[in-house]
Amino acid sequence: DQQVKQNSPSLSVQEGRISILNCDYTNSMFDYFLWYKKYPAEGPTFLISISSIKDKNEDGRFTVFLNKSAKHLSLHIVPSQPGDSAVYFCAASPLTPRAGGTSYGKLTFGQGTILTVHP
Amino acid sequence: DTAVSQTPKYLVTQMGNDKSIKCEQNLGHDTMYWYKQDSKKFLKIMFSYNNKELIINETVPNRFSPKSPDKAHLNLHINSLELGDSAVYFCASSPPGREETQYFGPGTRLLVL
Numbered sequence: 609d610q611q612v613k614q615n616s617p618s619l620s621v622q623e624g625r626i627s628i629l630n631c632d633y634t635n636s637m638f639d640y641f642l643w644y645k646k647y648p649a650e651g652p653t654f655l656i657s658i659s660s661i662k663d664k665n666e667d668g669r670f671t672v673f674l675n676k677s678a679k680h681l682s683l684h685i686v687p688s689q690p691g692d693s694a695v696y697f698c699a700a701s702p703l704t705p706r707a708g709g710t711s712y713g714k715l716t717f718g719q720g721t722i723l724t725v726h727p
Numbered sequence: 728d729t730a731v732s733q734t735p736k737y738l739v740t741q742m743g744n745d746k747s748i749k750c751e752q753n754l755g756h757d758t759m760y761w762y763k764q765d766s767k768k769f770l771k772i773m774f775s776y777n778n779k780e781l782i783i784n785e786t787v788p789n790r791f792s793p794k795s796p797d798k799a800h801l802n803l804h805i806n807s808l809e810l811g812d813s814a815v816y817f818c819a820s821s822p823p824g825r826e827e828t829q830y831f832g833p834g835t836r837l838l839v840l
Contacts, residue, residue, distance in 0.1 A: 640827055642828075644831075649833065649834075650833050650834075651731070651817050651832050651833050652770070652817075653830075653831065654829065654830075657827065657828070695768075712775055712777060712782045712783060712826055713775055713783075713821050713827055714772060715772060715827060716772075717769060718769070719767060719768045719769045
């Protein structure tokens, strides 16, 4: 029962073009979404996030779009660079009914998409 | 000046053995986590500690026991190792109020023969 899915195991793009990585989720309780990037032999690193009250968040070359009705989010990288080649994980967090509304970091990750950017 | 470190990086052992993986963070974070990345590449949370208190305890066999001697350390002890325990184990930590923004260690690659 995978609640966060990244259906494309890999994506290959040319340097300078746009990379679009997709993620779908099934749990309506998810309230906050994140993208993490992972290089080989390293742990994931936080890239960008979005709250469910927004539909877009931008940080430099990276933009995350959220479509709540479709339970879908995407990460756009423009322009793509060879250094962006990595595994990208989508993650989701619920808003649990605790004092202060923290989920205490309970993230559900997708299985990752391998992005290769060719020079 | 590594932020989140794990030892060992690689661990090869026989079925039935007991092993420990250590994790330390020097970021001053209050919350630490253990994740397992299985052969299908999903990262699944196992445990979370906040100021040495167990907060998240997912459905994990009780052969796995986390221990937090202080808020900078979270160790994972595994008893009676099984073939299915072979995976990459990641430790992570997060700052107060931003628990979703997690800082991961480099991972420990465990192979059970």
